[in-house]
Amino acid sequence: MPLYRDEAVVLRTHKLGEADRIITLLTRQRGKVRAVAKGVRRTTSRWGSRLEPFAHVDLQLAEGRSLDVITQAETLDPFNSRLGMDYDRYTAGTVMLETADRLVTEEGEPAVQQFLLLVGGLRVMATGQHGAKQVLDSYLLRSLSVAGYAPSFDHCVQCGVEGPHRFFNPSAGGVLCTSDKLPGSATPAAETVLVLGALLVGDWPVVHAADPRHLREASNLVSAYLAWHLERGLRSMAYVERY
Numbered sequence: 001m002p003l004y005r006d007e008a009v010v011l012r013t014h015k016l017g018e019a020d021r022i023i024t025l026l027t028r029q030r031g032k033v034r035a036v037a038k039g040v041r042r043t044t045s046r047w048g049s050r051l052e053p054f055a056h057v058d059l060q061l062a063e064g065r066s067l068d069v070i071t072q073a074e075t076l077d078p079f080n081s082r083l084g085m086d087y088d089r090y091t092a093g094t095v096m097l098e099t100a101d102r103l104v105t106e107e108g109e110p111a112v113q114q115f116l117l118l119v120g121g122l123r124v125m126a127t128g129q130h131g132a133k134q135v136l137d138s139y140l141l142r143s144l145s146v147a148g149y150a151p152s153f154d155h156c157v158q159c160g161v162e163g164p165h166r167f168f169n170p171s172a173g174g175v176l177c178t179s180d181k182l183p184g185s186a187t188p189a190a191e192t193v194l195v196l197g198a199l200l201v202g203d204w205p206v207v208h209a210a211d212p213r214h215l216r217e218a219s220n221l222v223s224a225y226l227a228w229h230l231e232r233g234l235r236s237m238a239y240v241e242r243y
């Protein structure tokens with residue numbers, strides 16, 4: 001069987017037979033890959049926690065007829081052990097993994113931008129330098145943008161006129177001017193729209209200076225935007241306390 005190396009984040013795992021697991025990976029070079037880790041569920045497993053969700057690993061794999069087989073794994077960043085100690089960061093991180101899994105739909109198709117966003121997002125989440133919900137919201141807006149659903153928080157999505165605009169509609173893809181507003185649009189505070197724009201580009205000083213009320217409102221709108229673009233809601237989102 002031909003061997004190859006790749007770098008990956010473990011998105012999820014499930015049981016296979018008595019002692020094995022299928023590991024769903026987001027890899028740097030091959031996008032989403034599902035691979036078998038043999039003997040990983042034995043207590044004496046040589047894999048340890050290296051193939052748990054969140055793990056950022058350097059892998060060697062053997063190409064199989066249906067699924068590839070993991071033959072070596074070296075830990076690059078132990079995000080799993082670092083996030084496991086903080087409930088809020090862990091649950092927010094779980095939403096990131098599930099989002100990456102849902103947005104990268106095709107197996108074996110390179111998705112390097114999604115890979116880099118996920119690794120960068122998990123790294124920031126693990127350091128604790130920004131609020132867990134804001135790291136999550138920023139990641140969600142950016143990963144949706146990479147997937148082709150970039151929201152607009154300054155120009156009206158309908159006519160392109162520059163804002164600030166008062167109306168936000170997830171189905172329209174962002175803010176709307178008074179003449180283009182759709183029924184049922186949210187009317188967030190002007191400060192909230194600024195927070196959303198800052199989360200999208202990673203302008204952390206603006207996020208840190210924001211009032212908790214506006215962070216909360218921004219978070220709810222990000223959730224609505226994500227839910228609109230992923231036809232089913234995320235299971236893991238139920239565990240993130242949305243204030």
Ligand SMILES: [Zn+2]
Nearest residue numbers: 156159177180
């Ligand atoms: Zn307009």
